[in-house]
Amino acid sequence: xxxxxxxxxxxxxxxxxxxxxxxxxxxxxxxxxxxxxxxxxxxxxxxxxxxxxxxxxxxxxxxxxxxxxxxxxxxxxxxxxxxxxxxxxxxxxxxxxxxxxxxxxxxxxxxxxxxxxxxxxxxxxxxxxxxxxxxxxxxxxxxxxxxxxxxxxxxxxxxxxxxxxxxxxxxxxxxxxxxxx
Numbered sequence: 001x002x003x004x005x006x007x008x009x010x011x012x013x014x015x016x017x018x019x020x021x022x023x024x025x026x027x028x029x030x031x032x033x034x035x036x037x038x039x040x041x042x043x044x045x046x047x048x049x050x051x052x053x054x055x056x057x058x059x060x061x062x063x064x065x066x067x068x069x070x071x072x073x074x075x076x077x078x079x080x081x082x083x084x085x086x087x088x089x090x091x092x093x094x095x096x097x098x099x100x101x102x103x104x105x106x107x108x109x110x111x112x113x114x115x116x117x118x119x120x121x122x123x124x125x126x127x128x129x130x131x132x133x134x135x136x137x138x139x140x141x142x143x144x145x146x147x148x149x150x151x152x153x154x155x156x157x158x159x160x161x162x163x164x165x166x167x168x169x170x171x172x173x174x175x176x177x178x179x180x181x
Contacts, residue, residue, distance in 0.1 A: 010122065011118055012164050014074070015073070015074045016160070020159045029120060037113040040105045046113045047145075048085070049083035060083075068133060069133045069134070075131065075156055080158065088104060088148050110152050110153070117155055131156070136152070139154070
């Protein structure tokens, strides 16, 4: 258990990568971790587009606002980019109706899959950064994501060239409430 907590504590958002290819076995391990992520009623609403084509990565980078995202260079610098997509009206739905106040649950399920990607990559000596600030519709068009699905995050994956220090975190007592808020 301590090893897992250590992995969680040591994972960082990596924005600079070495020019090293990722072995197929590492990609398979990451995708297997996605496979076993929890999801609403086991809907497994995720779809992953593995992007290693330089031209596609450049087109995706162009969907980020200029100078607004520190991960912009990572999109093309990382040897691999995972585009995390979700099927709409699947997770959180019963009989074609949203079952909770929050409607479509796909973002929650993709968050779980995303965490599995990032933690698994870290255990393999790889770095990731979750990129969410981009023109989702343009990026969706670049990757030819079909209707009924949304492209939610771009995740560069590669060997870290630089690992930042840990950011400040709130103490557990600052966000924990017992019995009542």
